[in-house]
Each structure stands twice: as C-alpha cells, then as structure tokens.
Amino acid sequence: MPTTEVISNRKQEIIEKATALFQKQGYSATSMRDLASFIGMEAASLYSHIKSKEELLQIICFNMADKLFEPVKNIASENLSADEKLRKFVLSHVKVLTNDTASSAVFFSEWRHLSEPYLSDFLKMRDQYEGIFIKVLIEGNRTGIFKFLDAKFTVLALLSSINWLPSWYKKDGQLSPEEIAENVTDVFINGLKVRN
Amino acid sequence: MPTTEVISNRKQEIIEKATALFQKQGYSATSMRDLASFIGMEAASLYSHIKSKEELLQIICFNMADKLFEPVKNIASENLSADEKLRKFVLSHVKVLTNDTASSAVFFSEWRHLSEPYLSDFLKMRDQYEGIFIKVLIEGNRTGIFKFLDAKFTVLALLSSINWLPSWYKKDGQLSPEEIAENVTDVFINGLKVRN
DNA sequence: CCTACCGATCGGTAGG
C-alpha cells in the first residue's frame, strides 16, 4: 500500500470514476463493465491501467487512511491541553472528510471487501488512529478536563457521529467544514444542554 | 411491506441466516448459493419459501424500521420535558439495536440495495423517524433546555453516534443496553467536559 | 425440497 508507484492521469481518472460508482452502488454491485462504460472505454481496456478491481478499492481506502492519519499524528505531538487537542483532531478529521466526500464514503463502507493482507493492514491503521484519540481522552480525564465511562466507547461514538458526514455533506451547502467541526465539538465536548 | 403474511419457521430460519450473511459479506456479495449451503439446502429450494433475494432484504429492513419506529412514536406522545423525551428516545433506540445487532447492521448498511418503490418507502420512514427527534430538539430549544446550531445536523450526529453499535456490541460484553444509552446521553446531552 | 437447466453477467486474459 505504500504507493510509491507513479499514477498516470488516465489511472487517476479511473480511480475517480470508480470512487463515484463504488459510493453510489457499492463495491460488489459495481462491475468493471459499469466502470468502463462510465469512463467511455471497454472493460478489458481497464486492465492496461490497473491490476484488478480490488486494486481500485485498495488505492481509495489506503489513500484516505493516510490523509486522515498524518495531520492527527502531527497534532498529537503538539503541546496542547487535551480538550484543545481533541478540538483540533475533530477539525482535521472533518476537513479531510468534507474535502473528498466520495472517497470518504467508500473508505467507511467498503473496506470490508479488501482481501488479506490488506484487510488486516487496514484494521491495524484504524486501531492506531482510534488509539490516538483514546490517549487524549484518557489524558483529559487524568487532568480533570473530561469525564466519561469508557474511553474507547466514547471515541467510537465521537468518530461515528462525524463519519456519516460524507453521505450528507454538499460543498455548496450552508455549513463550512469549520462550522461543522465547531458544531460537533460544541455538542460533543460541551453538551447539548444549556449550562445552568 | 406491511407483512400481514404468515411467516413459517423455515422461512424465519432463512431470514435469520440471510441476515447473518448479509451482515458479514454484504447483500450484493452474498449469493443465494452461499445462503443455501449455509442453511443446508440447494439454492433452488429457497424459492419455495421466498420470492426473491431482495424479498429477504425488504423483510429485514422494514421489520427493523417498525421496531425502531413504534416505541419512539409512543414516547413522543407522552407528557415529558424535551430532555427526558430525548433520553427515552435514545434508550429505546439503543435497546432495539442491541437486541438484534445483525438485523440492525444490515438495516443500516444495505438498505440502498432496495429497489423501487421500497427504497422510497424506506427513505420516507427514515425521514419521519428523524423528524420525531428533530421536533423534540426544537421544543427543547424553545423551552431553553437545549442549544445547538442546526437541529437536523445535531439529530443526524446523535443517531449516527449510536448506529455504529451493531457492528461492535456483544451481548456478553460488559456494557448493558441501559449503560450504553446512559453513556450516549450523558456525553451527548451533558457533554464530555467536566462542568465548572 | 431436489435435479437439471436457463440466459445473463462476472472478473479477467490473449493477442494484437
């Protein structure tokens, strides 16, 4: 998955069109003939650019994983309080998702069709990503900023309260990524209830 | 979808096994031959009990929709404050999900493979369900209990912060449905931050 | 509930 390989413009186009179809129909329900006719070529011709249907899914999933992972790793190493870190995590996460909703949607709902060893690698990365969030929650609990019953449970709830975004967000909608992130962190960190 | 039809034990078994496979492999990636061999019969024999592969998906999806909808409709008509109502909504939602995680998982991630007019009916029910939640949030905002930027956005975030549960919850795990609901409402309604 | 079978479609390859 470390894609050191050069990706041609044509291959890039195939990936983009595949992403759109995988999002709309699902990976399994999308045939290579669907993809070919959507691009305007014969199905057999796709194979001069890609090795297999699954290669497309691998590229989409691991590319998104990298885009999510890197900024969060950087924020984690900054010298910030736990709640400031969590806010920045959420903003970063939201920005990556809203920046490419199609890839994000495929990433979240089609990864299970990866075959081994890609599936295991993918799950390992996901665990690491969640681990960064969990660590900050625990840190915040230690310093008396956060309260919660179970750190992992809370992180999964937090992340999934954001991860429906790709299936909903429109770039021409009224909410910017920043407003969405603010909304999520406000509700999740500060709560829905008016403080009294 | 109003299933007035009597469902035989054998059909019930087919539905349950189909649910398990749809959850594990996805609807499109599950063949009728997969299902048949999982049950221990020939693929052709399935069709003396069901009309089509999609009928199985229809039954699973609309059955779950009913199970979610009914209790929430009842709670909505009770004479409670907005935050009490929301708490009861969440508890009901969590209970239905944890009670049948396999059906819930299929319900949440495979509904898009429904054909018309089932797809439109399904989306209509989903909108109505979300509408009940939205109404309570707006009510709570009017009575000064809740604050939020956008009611629909907040409801979608709330529901999706719960809807990952089916893919995670184990009946023999340490958290009961009540504890999960408590956890979700505590964080979501009261916030993660310690009040000061 | 089975055997036998249908036409359609699948991911992918050979060879140019």
Place this chain on the structure above:
DNA sequence: CCTACCGATCGGTAGG
C-alpha cells in the same frame, strides 16, 4: 485501447 473470448458464477425457473 480494441476484439474476441475464457471458465465461473449469478438469480431464478421448470418439472417433478
């Protein structure tokens, strides 16, 4: 990037 084609598998039906 195309034509031609492969074996495998798909959802489903006929007939018993």
